[in-house]
Amino acid sequence: MRKMLAAVSRVLSGASQKPASRVLVASRNFANDATFEIKKCDLHRLEEGPPVTTVLTREDGLKYYRMMQTVRRMELKADQLYKQKIIRGFCHLCDGQEACCVGLEAGINPTDHLITAYRAHGFTFTRGLSVREILAELTGRKGGCAKGKGGSMHMYAKNFYGGNGIVGAQVPLGAGIALACKYNGKDEVCLTLYGDGAANQGQIFEAYNMAALWKLPCIFICENNRYGMGTSVERAAASTDYYKRGDFIPGLRVDGMDILCVREATRFAAAYCRSGKGPILMELQTYRYHGHSMSDPGVSYRTREEIQEVRSKSDPIMLLKDRMVNSNLASVEELKEIDVERSLEPGRWRMQ
Amino acid sequence: MAAVSGLVRRPLRQVTVRDAINQGMDEELERDEKVFLLGEEVAQYDGAYKVSRGLWKKYGDKRIIDTPISEMGFAGIAVGAAMAGLRPICEFMTFNFSMQAIDQVINSAAKTYYMSGGLQSVPIVFRGPNGASAGVAAQHSQCFAAWYGHCPGLKVVSPWNSEDAKGLIKSAIRDNNPVVVLENELMYGVPFEFPPEAQSKDFLVPIGKAKIERQGTHITVVSHSRPVGHCLEAAAVLSKEGVECEVINMRTIRPMDMETIEASVMKTNHLVTVEGGWPQFGVGAEICARIMEGPAFNFLDAPAVRVTGADVPMPYAKILEDNSIPQVKDIIFAIKKTLNI
Numbered sequence: 013m014r015k016m017l018a019a020v021s022r023v024l025s026g027a028s029q030k031p032a033s034r035v036l037v038a039s040r041n042f043a044n045d046a047t048f049e050i051k052k053c054d055l056h057r058l059e060e061g062p063p064v065t066t067v068l069t070r071e072d073g074l075k076y077y078r079m080m081q082t083v084r085r086m087e088l089k090a091d092q093l094y095k096q097k098i099i100r101g102f103c104h105l106c107d108g109q110e111a112c113c114v115g116l117e118a119g120i121n122p123t124d125h126l127i128t129a130y131r132a133h134g135f136t137f138t139r140g141l142s143v144r145e146i147l148a149e150l151t152g153r154k155g156g157c158a159k160g161k162g163g164s165m166h167m168y169a170k171n172f173y174g175g176n177g178i179v180g181a182q183v184p185l186g187a188g189i190a191l192a193c194k195y196n197g198k199d200e201v202c203l204t205l206y207g208d209g210a211a212n213q214g215q216i217f218e219a220y221n222m223a224a225l226w227k228l229p230c231i232f233i234c235e236n237n238r239y240g241m242g243t244s245v246e247r248a249a250a251s252t253d254y255y256k257r258g259d260f261i262p263g264l265r266v267d268g269m270d271i272l273c274v275r276e277a278t279r280f281a282a283a284y285c286r287s288g289k290g291p292i293l294m295e296l297q298t299y300r301y302h303g304h305s306m307s308d309p310g311v312s313y314r315t316r317e318e319i320q321e322v323r324s325k326s327d328p329i330m331l332l333k334d335r336m337v338n339s340n341l342a343s344v345e346e347l348k349e350i351d352v353e354r355s356l357e358p359g360r361w362r363m364q
Numbered sequence: 365m366a367a368v369s370g371l372v373r374r375p376l377r378q379v380t381v382r383d384a385i386n387q388g389m390d391e392e393l394e395r396d397e398k399v400f401l402l403g404e405e406v407a408q409y410d411g412a413y414k415v416s417r418g419l420w421k422k423y424g425d426k427r428i429i430d431t432p433i434s435e436m437g438f439a440g441i442a443v444g445a446a447m448a449g450l451r452p453i454c455e456f457m458t459f460n461f462s463m464q465a466i467d468q469v470i471n472s473a474a475k476t477y478y479m480s481g482g483l484q485s486v487p488i489v490f491r492g493p494n495g496a497s498a499g500v501a502a503q504h505s506q507c508f509a510a511w512y513g514h515c516p517g518l519k520v521v522s523p524w525n526s527e528d529a530k531g532l533i534k535s536a537i538r539d540n541n542p543v544v545v546l547e548n549e550l551m552y553g554v555p556f557e558f559p560p561e562a563q564s565k566d567f568l569v570p571i572g573k574a575k576i577e578r579q580g581t582h583i584t585v586v587s588h589s590r591p592v593g594h595c596l597e598a599a600a601v602l603s604k605e606g607v608e609c610e611v612i613n614m615r616t617i618r619p620m621d622m623e624t625i626e627a628s629v630m631k632t633n634h635l636v637t638v639e640g641g642w643p644q645f646g647v648g649a650e651i652c653a654r655i656m657e658g659p660a661f662n663f664l665d666a667p668a669v670r671v672t673g674a675d676v677p678m679p680y681a682k683i684l685e686d687n688s689i690p691q692v693k694d695i696i697f698a699i700k701k702t703l704n705i
Contacts, residue, residue, distance in 0.1 A: 125448065127444075157483075159481035161480075166479040168480040174480070174484075178467055181472055184437045184439070184441050184444065184468065185447065188440060188445040188448070189447060191445050192449060192450045193448070195400070195426065195445070215434075218432075218438070219440065221437070226429075
């Protein structure tokens with residue numbers, strides 16, 4: 013077990029040997045950057061929204077690709093470990109939603125703050141913890157980031173406040189962190205995430221009210237993956253326009269499968285908050301491939317066809333790859349290498 | 365106690381519990397700019413019970429914050445602010461309303477330091493009046509000492525007099541753990557002598573240490589909050605009959621100072637506990653269980669007896685209300701029963 017953990021984290025930190033084909037790839041000429049069109053965001057109480065084009069550098073593209081692929085592989089590994097009963101209890105995976113955690117991080121500074129609910133492994137990584145610390149925590153080891161005392165839902169890092177198990181409770185907490193940001197006067201913002209299920213919690217509306225009243229630098233973010241456990245949004249909410257639910261708080265609806273869209277929207281929202289105008293709300297439309305948790309096969313309330321359709325048409329990693337290859341920011345081989353580097357097929361790491 | 369010089373006699377000040385809490389908060393607000401107070405009516409109204417009188421005028425909107433009626437929301441905001449490094453004092457107008465927010469107190473505040481493996485501390489104080497008042501009936505009279513005292517990760521204190529009130533609120537604010545301060549509305553207006561040391565800006569009452577308010581030899585009487593006064597009254601009556609009660613003021617519910625209680629029981633061989641809350645799973649029940657588990661059990665000459673609030677939702681009519689909380693006569697009765705006199 014210990015050897016496996018070490019091997020897994022070595023592979024994921026990219027310490028693997030680089031085969032000869034790399035030399036060929038490095039000598040090819042790539043573009044330094046490319047401009048992409050991104051979807052226009054639906055707006056609520058806003059005159060203008062984020063820009064509809066954005067520039068992606070090769071360096072950033074590779075970084076985002078590597079990060080998303082790492083999250084993807086880490087989640088798939090957690091799935092395996094859970095089925096082997098090495099991870100216990102609750103395990104909520106975010107594969108499919110990688111553009112959210114990586115895109116949000118790309119739009120803020122490390123000195124900003126972030127809090128989310130229990131589908132938190134991706135954010136734990138993007139906020140700075142290593143895969144080793146995360147998997148060690150999930151497997152209950154004292155080398156875990158919470159010394160094995162927290163588990164899947166209670167991982168913390170600098171400026172990352174978990175990992176919260178009680179649906180909706182993290183939203184007033186996030187508004188409180190934003191209050192501290194304003195109190196300290198350092199121009200920092202707090203990203204406060206919740207899901208489409210949590211969006212109907214009363215305490216969220218209490219937080220909206222106080223954040224708006226006191227002009228707290230809080231970016232409320234609804235990660236709408238269409239299902240709150242087994243309940244679709246249509247069956248849970250009288251209004252599924254989550255970006256409007258803040259009422260007096262301006263909002264925008266963002267394509268959460270497109271990392272560039274998420275990044276631009278986040279930059280826009282952060283600038284809004286930093287200017288002292290008060291809170292803003294972002295709805296990220298995204299999708300999770302797994303069920304609600306490892307106890308949920310995820311196919312009793314949605315069809316396999318639906319899951320497959322999202323995978324083939326909107327997968328965030330595939331979307332970024334296509335963009336980068338088509339505009340000569342990277343080659344197919346180069347990206348495949350990253351895939352392999354991040355892959356955890358048993359044959360692979362046994363060779364390490 | 366400092367020796368009093370023959371030349372200079374400093375008169376002992378009389379300070380009400382309300383003013384003592386006010387002083388304690390004022391001093392801590394001055395001492396550390398990360399400390400702030402939020403709650404309903406704490407600022408411009410000077411506090412629903414005037415405990416925060418004058419603070420908004422002195423410190424302004426940034427440090428003394430009026431909230432809307434949103435307990436779950438503002439308690440969560442306070443906890444979040446504490447996680448991000450501030451030191452909030454979160455007032456519940458009464459602890460009855462804390463039930464709306466109890467998830468934030470327990471799951472967001474109390475458990476976090478442990479769950480995070482020691483990474484994330486939550487230096488917050490939750491304070492407000494607790495327990496029975498006068499004529500406010502069932503939904504406004506509950507005692508939460510047992511509920512909060514049940515939870516690992518929380519410290520819970522219950523001041524009786526002015527010295528307790530000032531010293532404990534200051535210790536609570538300086539503590540890096542979440543601390544619940546259970547005040548008592550009927551005690552706010554009661555004046556007590558303030559010893560000179562209590563007038564210092566660094567006067568602290570340690571959390572986790574009980575105080576023996578009255579030495580005695582025949583029986584140990586343990587209590588917290590307002591009933592401590594009733595116990596002292598009962599002790600005064602019994603003293604005339606030759607029964608000397610040792611009255612212990614718990615001051616802290618969690619962590620409970622069992623050492624002081626056990627040492628006393630080992631001396632007196634008899635125990636009566638007195639509390640305002642309901643009997644089942646209460647503070648007295650915990651004391652009795654722990655006595656049985658420790659060295660003092662073998663020193664008991666009679667079973668320990670609990671004096672508690674009546675096991676009913678608090679009624680309104682005065683005669684019913686008076687008989688639903690421990691009175692001096694109930695305490696005397698329990699003591700005599702234990703002593704078999």
